[in-house]
Amino acid sequence: MDPVTTGLPRPAVTVDQVVAMAHEHFGVEGTGVELGSQQDRNILLTTPGGTRYLVKVSNPVFTRSEIEAQNLVMRHLAARGHATPQPTASRGGEDIVTVDVDGVPHAARLLTFLPGEPLSAAGAPWPATLAEIGRLAGQVTAALADVTHPGMERDLQWDLRRGESVVAERLHLVADVARRGSVEAALHRVTADLDPVRDALPTQPVHGDLTTDNLVGDRDHHGALRPTGIIDFGDVMTSWRVAELAVACSAVFRHEPHRPLAILPMVAAFDAEVGLTDDEIAALWPLIVLRGATLVVSGAEQLAVDPGNAYAAAALDDEWAMFEVPAAQDAAVMTAAIRLGLGRPVARPAAPSSTAPMVRALAGRPPVVVPLGHDSDVLWDGAWLDEGPAQEAHALDAAVSTALAATTRFGEGRLTRVGANSRDEPANVAVACDLRTASPVTVEAPFDGVVSHREGALVLAGRDHAVVVRSPAAGSPAEDGIEVTAGDALMTTDRATVWLTVPAAVVDRLPPRFVRASELAAWRTRVLDPASLLGPPPQDGPADDLLERRTGAYAPLQGHYYVDPPQIERGWREHLIDTSGRHYVDMVNNVTVLGHGHPEVAAVAADQWRRLNTNSRFHYAAVAELSERLLATVPDELDTVLLVNSGSEAVDLALRLTRAFSGREDVLCVTESYHGWTVASDAVSTSTSDNPRADQTRPGWVHAVELPNAYRGTHRGPGAGEAYARDAVAEIERLAAAGTPVGTWIVEPRNGNAGAIGLADGFLPRVYEAVRAGGGVCISDEVQVGYGRQGEWFWGYEEHGVVPDVITVAKAMGNGHPLGAVITRSDIAQALADQGTFFSSAGGSTLSSRIGTTVLDVLQRDGLQEHARIVGEHLRRELERLAERHPLIGAVHGRGLYLGVELVRDRETLEPAGEETAALCDRMLQLGVVVQPTGDRQNILKVKPPMCLSRDSADFFVARLDEALSG
Template sequence: MTEQSHFHLPRPRLTLDQAADLARERFNVIGVVTELGSNQDRNFRIYTDAATVVLKVSNPATAAVELEAQNAALAHLGDLGLDLPAAVRAIDGNEIQRITIDGQTLDLRLLTYVDGHPLTDSVRLTAGQVRSLGDVAGRIVRGLSNFEHAGTDRFLQWDLRRGGEVIDALLGQVNDDARREHLRTVTDAARMQLAPLKGDLRVQTIHGDLTDDNVVSRDGDSISGVIDFGDVAQGWLVAELAATCACVLYRSPRHPLAILDTIDAFARQVPLSDAELTALWPLIVLRTAVLVVSGEAQVQLDGDNDYADANRAREWLAFATAADLDGAEVEALIRFMLAGTDAPIMTTDYPLAGPLDPAAIIDLSVTSAGYDAGVWLEPDIDARITADAAAQLGHAVTRYGEYRLSQTRINTAEESVTLALGVEVILPAGSHITAPIVGTVVVVDSDTVRFEAAHFDLWLTGIDAAAIDGQTVEAGTTLGTALGTAFGTALGAAQASSAGARHAARVARVTLQTSRLRGIRPPFFAAPSHAALWQRVCPDPSALLGLETARSLADAGALLQRRDQSFARVQEHYYQAPPQIERGWQHHLIDTHGQAYVDMVNNVTTVGHGHPRIAEAARSQWSLLNTNSRFHYEELVRFTERLAALAPDPLDTVFLVNSGTEAVDLALRLALSYTGQDTVLAVREAYHGWSLAADAVSSSVADNPRALDTRPDWVHLVEAPNAVRGKYQGMQSAPQYLDDLDGDLRDLADAGRTVAAFIAEPVFGNAGGVLLPDGYLAGVYERMRARGALCIADEVQVSYARLGKHFWGTEQQGVVPDIITIAKAMGNGHPLGAVITRRDIAERFSEEGPFFSSAGGSPLSCRIGLTVLDIMRDEGLQQNAEVVGRHLKQGLERLGERFDLIGAVYGMGLYLGVELVSDRAAFTPATGAAARLCDELLLRGCIVQPTGDFKNVLKIKPPLCLSIASADHFLDALADALGAIAPRAAQSPTLSAASSR
C-alpha cells in the first residue's frame, strides 16, 4: 500500500446484523447492537445481560501488529487511575479475529465498555473539563514514555510529523477556492516555524487523539476514562498536547485562550522543553488544518459517514479561530502561564505624568451617567467624555480594570471585549512625561514607545521620544508628548458634544500599559472570560501615575449569595448563575462586564429600557410633587381620561392601582359586589396574580404545584381552551369547549350556585401566547351575560399594543368585556396597574365604602403612564410590534421546519411562544431541553425563559421597540443553540396546525 492511499481510507462495510452475527460467532456475545461514530473504522456497542462491550472492526489498512500494540498499550497503562478498556479474548483464545466478509478482510476485537458520559454529550466544555483534558493527556504521555512495541512504528495521517504531507495530499479535496488558499497560506507558515525545531522535539509512543470523542466523565467535570486507543503510535510528545488543544478550540471557539488551562494541566504532568513550547502553537494550527482537509476528504470518499459530516462545520471554525490568533502572542501567553511572575508594579518617586488629581479619574463603566440615553453606542464617545472632563478639570484619567460600556457590541453572539488593560491620561498639549524608573526607551512608531524595565515593558502612546531611541534612561528623565489633538475638530461636528465643542482644545492623549510579554504589544482591551489571565500579564499601571490601584469589580456570584441571605428565596431569579444586569437600553440588557443581551422576555418594559423621556418625566414630577390620589392634581385626570378613551365602548371608568395582581383582585371584588352572586369561573392552567383572590383563580401548576387541589369553593375551573395541547385541538374547537362549559353551568345550577364572573386572558399568555379558538370568548360572554354574570378580561400580559394588530387582546376575539385589568406595560417597569369598567359597575362598588390604593394613581405614576402612551404613539410601537412580530414569527416557523424539537409556534405581534417537544407525534414536553436552550441562548447574547405548565414553552415578549436586526440575531442564536442541543432535522408530523394565525 502506498503512503498516498493512507489518506483515503473508507470505513469497512458492515451492517448491524453482520456485527451481531460476528460478535456471537467469534466471541459468544449476544445482545442489542448500536453503532458508534468513527472516521475510518466501525465501532459497535453491544448491550448484553451481563455487561456492555464494544466490537471494533478495524480499517483494512491497519495491520494486525498495530492492533496488538493498542492492546499492549492498554495493559501497560493499567495503573494510571483511569478507566480504560481491556481486550476480551475470543472463543479461540485470541484477542484479534481475522474474518472475510463481502470481499473484505477485516480484523475484529472485543473490548470492555468504559462507563461514563462522553464529553461530546456536553454542548460546551466546562472549565474543569478543559483542565482535565490536559491532565489526562499528560498522564497518558507520562505512562507511555517507556512503552515500546513494533506496532507503534506506523504511518498515520494524524501524525503531525507528516502534517505537511497530509495537507499537500488532501488540499485538493477542499472545493472552495478562498478556503483552500487560506489553508495553504496558514499551514505553510506553520511548517516554516516548525522546520528548525524538528530535531529538538521528543519522540515517543503517544495516544494521538486525546479529545472529547475518546474520553468519558462520570461526574461531569473531570475525565474518568479513555475509550479509544486506535491512534497509538510513535510521534512528537508535544503533538499529543496539540491534538487536545485543537479539540478545546473546536469545542470552545469563542474562548480560544481556554487552551492555556489545558496546557498548564498537561505541563504539570509532563514539563515541556523550550523547543516544544515554541512548536506547540504551530502544531495546534497544523492539527486543525489536518482535521479540516481530512474531514472534507472523508465525506467525499465515504458519503454516508454522518459522523465525519457532522463535524465539518466546527472543524472549520476551529481552524479559522486558530488562524486568526497571533502566534507570537499565544506562545508568549503560554510561556507566561507556565513560568510568569505576579509581582505587582511598584510605586515610584517619579510619577509618569506629574501630580494627578484623583478627582479627575473618569467613570467609563457600565453604570456611568456619561453613557445615559444610549450615547455609549456613538463612535468616539470615550474621547469626548474624557476631553470634556479634561477641559473642565485640567486633565483626566481613565481607570484600569474597568469593563467599558463603549466597547459593548449589540446583536452578536461573540463576547464583547470590554476590559481595559491600561490607562489613558488626557493632558494639555505639550505636557511632559517622566520616566518613572530606570529603563530603555525603544521607539516603536511615530507616537509609540516601549519602555523596557527590569521585569516588564511599559507601552506608551502619545509620546515623542525619538531623540533617545534605544538609550537607557534614568528615573526622572523627561520624555516629550506627541503633538496634541484638536478635540473639537478631530471628532467632527457630527460627533462633538456641545461640551466638547465648547471646550475644544489641543490635548495630548497618552495611554500607558504594562506588560510581562516582553517585546510583544498586548491588546488594550480583553474579553471578560480571559480577564484573570490578562490582568496577570498586564498589571495595573496606576502606581506609575502616583495613583491608587483601581478598585476591583464586585463579584456577581458573591452578590447573589448576599441576595439569598436578605431577599426571600421564593422570589426566584432567572438562571442558576445569572449575569449581574445593571443597565438597559431599548431592548438590550447589559451586565457589569459589558456584555449585551437582547431582552426577549421583559414585557414589563414596553417602550424599552433607559428611555430618556421616561427618565425626564420621573425626574420632573419628583421635583414637583408625589402623593396619593385623595389629593387633587391634573396628572390623574389626564391619565384616566386617556385610558378611558383607549378602552372599548361602553367602558368609561378607571381605577388606578399598583400591579396586575391588585387589578385582578379588585376586578373580582367588583364583579362579586355588582352581581351579588357567588361563583367565579376561571380557566385551568392560567395565572392571574399572587394575592389571595388573584391566586384563587390561578391554576397554573408551574406557578403553584398544588394549584388544582387548593382552589376555594367560590372558584370553579373550566377546561383550558388550549387549541394545541388542550382537550380539544384546532382553532375550530370552540363549540366543543363551549359544550363542556354548558355542562359546567348546568352542574353549578343544579348545586344552587350562581355565577358572578368569568375571568380569562384573551390570549393564553401563561401557555406562551396560544390564541384561543375562534369564537370562544364570544360564546362564553354570551352565556355569562345571559346569567347576569360579568366578563373579566385579564389583559395584564397581552394588551397595550403588544399583539401588534390589536391594542387590546379581546379585539382579536371580537368581544368587549365588562372589566379590563391591565398593568405591566403601563409603567414601563414602574409599578402601575388599572381596572377599566363601566360607570354602573364602579358605582355599585361604592356601596361597600370608598376604595383607596396608597400609591395607585400617584402624580408620579400618572405622569409615567402618560409618557409611556406618548412614546408608544410617537415612536409607532404598535406598528413596530406588528411588523417585527410578523417577521420574527415567520423566522420561528422556518426554524420549526428545520428542528423537530420545535412542536409549535404561538401568538401574534410581539407576544409569541415556541413550544418544545421531544416527540412531535405524542407532543411530549421537552422541559429539560427548554432549560438547556435558555442557557445556550444566554451565552449567545439573548435572554428568554420558559413558561407553561411543563416549563417547555419559550415565552417571547420583548420591549415593543425590538428591531428587525435584533430579531434576526435572536433567530440566528436560536438556530445555533438548537443545532448544538438538537441537531436533527424536522420529521413529520409538521408544526401543530394551530401554531400560527
C-alpha cells in the same frame, strides 16, 4: 530528506476494488462509499441486510505492528465500557489481511461501524459537551496508562514530541508569506515555553486524535450532545500524556474562534480524571499552538503530494483556525486562566513600591476619571453603539475642557467597545488607561529602565515592571536601547494610552488594549492598573460576593434568573447590559414595552419628580389625562378608570368590584393561569409553575375549567373551541344548580404564563354569554397580553369579538414604572362605594400618571403596535422554519410580540422537554440572549421582548436558537 517525499498519499484503490477485497478476504458483500481520510482509504460498506462496516486499507508506510497496536487499543477500551469499532476476523481467522495494490502490499481490515454523527457536524459544542469530551479523554488516558505494545513506539508526525521538527521541516510548504512568518514566530515561542518542562512531562500510550471529528454522540436529557463512541485509531502512539488533551482542545477553535477559553470545561473534566501536573499545565497551551502548527504544515504537505485529496483540502480552513486562534493569545495569560479554572494558585505581580509620577505638570491635581462602562454618566441613549470610539474621544475632550487632565479606568468593560447583537463575549475590558490633557505635557519615566519602540508605542522595561505608552509622540526605533532613570523625560504629548505590566509581557509583543471579561483575572498576572502612575487611585475590582449578599438580605423566595446570573446594571432598547458591558437581547421583558432606558420616559420622570409627586386625592391634570387616554382605547360602555401600582393589585381590585356588583363570591377561571400574588389574585391563579400547590391551596369559591389548549389539551385541532366551551358552560350550569353560581369569570384572552397559548376559536364568546346569562360579569386580564403587544389588536379580547365588563392592565403601562389600571363601567365601580372609597398611594400619582401618558404617546407616535405585528409575524415565520429542522420544537404559539416556543421530546406524545428547555436557556445566555422557560411543564420559551425589538435582533435570536438546538 525532502519533506515532500515523506508525504503519504492515500492508497491508489477504488471503491469497487475495496468492496471486492472485503468479499474475497472477509466474505462480506455490499455497496461502498468512500469516507474522508488524510493518508488511508476508508470505505463504508453496507450489506444487503443493512449492516455497515468500515473497510480500512492502510497506507503501506505503516507497519503491521502499528496496526496491531490500533486493534489492541480498540479492544482494550471496549472491554472498559467505551464504544469503539471492533476488528472482524477474516476468512483465515486474522483481523489484518495483506492485499496487493499495484504490486505493493497493504494492510486491510474490516471494522464494525460505529453509528452516530461526528460531534463536529453539530457546530459549536455546548460547554457541557466540551466537559463530556474532556471527561472521556481523561478516561481514555487513564485506561491506556498500563497498555504496552511495540507498535505504539512510532516515528509519527502527529507525535507532539516531534512537533517542532515536523513544523520546521515543512514550513516552506506554506505558500502565504505572512502565514509562514506567523507559524515561524509561534514555533519560536512554543520552543521557549516547552524547554523548561518538556523533560518532566509524563509519557504513555494515547489515542492521539480525540477530536470532535472522531467522537460520535447523541443528545442527553438536557439537550446537549454527548460523546458515545470513539472512532479512528490511526494515530495511536506513545506520546506525552498531556498531548491527548492538547489535541482535543485544539479542535475547539474551529468552532469557537472568538472564545479562546472555551476549552476550560474540557480541561477541568480531563484534570478530574487524570490529575494534571503543574508541568503539564504549563505545557498545555504551547502544545495546543504546536498542534495547530502541525496541522497547517501537514495539510500543505498532504495537498502537495495528493492534490486530489478533497478531504485534506476541505480541512485546511479549519486547521488554520486551530492554529491562528491559540497562536494569537499570550500563552502565559492562557496558562494562568487554566490554572485559575482548575483552582490552582496563581501569582499576581506586586504594584511598584516606589515610582515617580509620569506627569508632573498636573501639580498634584489628579486627572478626572471618565467612566465609559455600565455606570457611565456621560454615555446615554445608546450612542455608544454607533460611534463608540468617537464617544470616548468626545467624553475625554469634554472632561479636559474643564480640568487639567482626564483618564479612563483600568479593568472597565467599556460600552463603547461592544456590539448590540453579538454572539461572543466582547473584548472590551480595558487593561490600559487613556490619558488626555488640556495642553501638551511631559511624560516622565516612573522608574529606571531601557527604552524601545514598537507598534507605535514607547516601551520602558525596568527590573520588575514595564510601562508601555502609545501616542503619536512615541518616537522611533532609532532611539532604542537608551537607558533612562526615574524622572527622565520620555515624550511630550496631550494624549496617550498607558499600560503597566511586567518585563516578560513586552518581550515578544505588546499587551492588547482590551481583553474579554472572562480573561481579565488571568491578564492581571501580567498587567497592573497604571492609575498610580497617572494620579487617580487604582480602581478596586467588582465585588464577587454580590449574589451571596443578595440571597442573604433579599429573601430568596423572590428568586432570580439563572444559577450563575450576569449582573445586569443597564439597558438600552431591547438589550440588557451587564457590568462587563456585554449586551444581551432581552426576549422576556414585556414590562419595558418601549424599551430600556427610554429617554422620553426618563425625561418626564425627572421633570415631574422635580415639580411634584403626590397621590391622586389631590387635584391635578395628569390623572384625568391618563384616564381619558385609557378610555379612548376601549368601547364607550367602559367609562371608568381606577389606577393602581401593579397587575396583582389591579386583579385584586377587579375581583372586589365584581364581587360587590354581582353579590356573588364564586369565581370561574381556567387552569394553567397566573393573575398575581395578592391573596385574591393568587387564589384565582392556577398555574403550578408559580405555585406548585395551587390545586391544594385553592379556596372553595374558586373553580377552574380546563385551559382551551387546542395543541395539547383534552380537545385538539379544529372544533376544539366549541368542545371546550361546552365543557365550560356545563360547569357554569353545574355550579348554579349547586347553589354557587358564578359571579366572576376571569381569563387572559391569551394565556401568558402557559406560553402565549391562544384560547381555542369560539371558546370565549360562548363562555361570556353563559356567565352573563347567569348574572355574572367578565374580567379580561390584559396585564401581559394587552397594550398592542399582539400587533393586530390593542387589547387581547378584541381577537375574540367580545367586550369584557372589566379590564385589568399593568406592566406595559409604565414601561417599568409600577403602574396599573382597572377599566370598567361606572355602575360596577360604584358597587364598591358602600365599602368605602378606593385609594392607592402611588397609583395615579402625578409621576405615575405622566409616565403612563408618555408611554401611550410613544406607543402611538412610533407605531409600536404595527411594529409588533410586522416584526412578530416575521419572527413567528422564522421560528416555524426552525421547527422544520429541529424536531424538539413542537409548536410556535402566539401573535405579534407575545410568542411561545414549545419544546417536546416527541411530536406525537407531546412529552414535554422541560430539562432541555432549561439547558437551552442557559446556552442562549452564553450566546447573548436572555430567554426563560414558562408553563406548568416549564417546556416553553416565553418570547415577549420590548415592543421596539428590531428585525435584526429578532433574526439574531432565531440564529442563536438554531445554533443552540444544533450544538
